[in-house]
Amino acid sequence: MRFETLLRRYPVCSFFAxxxxxxxxxxLVVLSATDFNLLDLxxxxxxxxxxxxxxxxxxxxxALTALLDGRAGFHRLRVRAARxxxxxxxxxxxxMTMPLLLLATLWPLSxxxxxxxSPRFQWPLFAIGLVAGSFEEVGWTGFATPRxxxxxRLFVAGLWLGLLWALWHVLVDFRQNSAAMGSLWLLEFAxxxxxxxxAYRLLMTWVYANTQSLLLxxxxxxxxxxxxxxxxxxxxxxxxxxxxxxxxxxLWLAVAVVMLGRKxxxxxxxx
Numbered sequence: 001m002r003f004e005t006l007l008r009r010y011p012v013c014s015f016f017a018x019x020x021x022x023x024x025x026x027x028l029v030v031l032s033a034t035d036f037n038l039l040d041l042x043x044x045x046x047x048x049x050x051x052x053x054x055x056x057x058x059x060x061x062x063a064l065t066a067l068l069d070g071r072a073g074f075h076r077l078r079v080r081a082a083r084x085x086x087x088x089x090x091x092x093x094x095x096m097t098m099p100l101l102l103l104a105t106l107w108p109l110s111x112x113x114x115x116x117x118s119p120r121f122q123w124p125l126f127a128i129g130l131v132a133g134s135f136e137e138v139g140w141t142g143f144a145t146p147r148x149x150x151x152x153r154l155f156v157a158g159l160w161l162g163l164l165w166a167l168w169h170v171l172v173d174f175r176q177n178s179a180a181m182g183s184l185w186l187l188e189f190a191x192x193x194x195x196x197x198x199a200y201r202l203l204m205t206w207v208y209a210n211t212q213s214l215l216l217x218x219x220x221x222x223x224x225x226x227x228x229x230x231x232x233x234x235x236x237x238x239x240x241x242x243x244x245x246x247x248x249x250x251l252w253l254a255v256a257v258v259m260l261g262r263k264x265x266x267x268x269x270x271x
Contacts, residue, residue, distance in 0.1 A: 008068060012147050015060050016164055019139055023056030027171050053172060054132065057139025064143060077142050080214035090211050094220035097203060097254065098227045105247040106233055117243055119231035129226020133218045140165060140201075141217035145208055155259060158205030162198030169193050181237055188237075192244040199251035200224055206258055 007014045030048050065073040102119070109117035140161065148157035173193060178185040204220050207213075235243065 004067065007064065011064060011068060012144055015057075015064055015139065015144050018060035018063065019056040020168060021056075022059055023053050023168065024171055026052030026055070027175075031175070049172060049175070053169075054135040056168070057137075058135045059139075061139030061143035077138075077214070080142065080212055081218075082215065083211065083213040084215055086211040086213050086216060090207060090213075090216060091219075093203075094207055094216050095223050097220075098200075098223045099231070101250045101254065102227060102231050102247055105243055105250055106231065109243055109246070110233075113242075114235075114239065116235045116239060117233050119233060122230050122232075125229035126226035128229050129222040129224065132225045133220070133222030137214060137217045137221050140221075141204070141208055142214050145205060145217075149205070149209055154205060154209050154262070155202065158202035159198065161205060162201030163194065165201050166193040166197040169197070184237060184241065188241060188244070191241065191248055195248040196244070196251055199248065199255050202255050203251070203258065206262075 027049050030045055030052070034042075034045060065077060069076070106117050106119050110119075144161060145157070148160060151157075152160070170189065170193070173189055174185070177188060181188055204217055207220060208217055233239075233243065
């Protein structure tokens with residue numbers, strides 16, 4: 001079977017293989033150059049890892065768009081990226097879901113359990129979210145989401161995207177937290193990455209299915225990452241698991257509300 005034929009037959013699988021290969025392969029190269037020292041990476045090494053993570057889905061999405069769809073594919077990508085007339089309520093969903101749920105989790109904990117749960121409002125860190133959303137969603141939403149929605153129901157498509165999006169972070173989270181957390185690291189990854197990111201990607205897939213807007217997906221991703229960095233509390237490892245579990249539960253409650261609403265209407269609501 002020719003390579004191009006294989007890509008055309010399995011475009012989504014090809015995308016994930018390429019995205020993981022670029023990001024994980026690059027990270028492993030950086031770590032091997034430091035003898036896999038997970039504790040004392042230089043700022044340059046950390047910066048390279050961040051760049052390589054961003055390049056995985058963006059390069060994979062653009063390369064496969066060029067190979068499989070050519071100019072027509074790039075035209076469709078530009079149209080979706082420029083689609084901003086989608087209704088005010090969709091902007092509110094995209095931009096406000098993350099801060100409202102995170103604040104609703106942290107503030108009660110800071111009042112009734114420990115002030116350490118208080119959000120810190122580190123505003124300059126929001127820029128990280130804008131960079132991550134702009135690069136990553138070229139692949140996740142620009143390439144993978146519409147193809148999965150073409151073949152799968154919304155919930156199944158969003159679930160697959162969310163699980164793979166979460167697993168894509170495993171090397172970075174292992175490098176950052178495994179040494180400090182020890183045996184708790186697997187629990188932290190299961191709750192805060194597999195649980196939270198899968199739920200949030202389901203919400204992102206629902207928003208995209210209703211708006212066909214790549215721009216809105218970029219903003220929604222930027223809102224998640226940006227507000228997380230801005231509000232992240234100065235908690236201990238054990239306290240971190242408490243608020244992360246509460247936040248993840250709030251996200252899944254939001255998913256349940258959305259999916260039950262869709263089921264009652266028989267189709268996606270039009271806001």
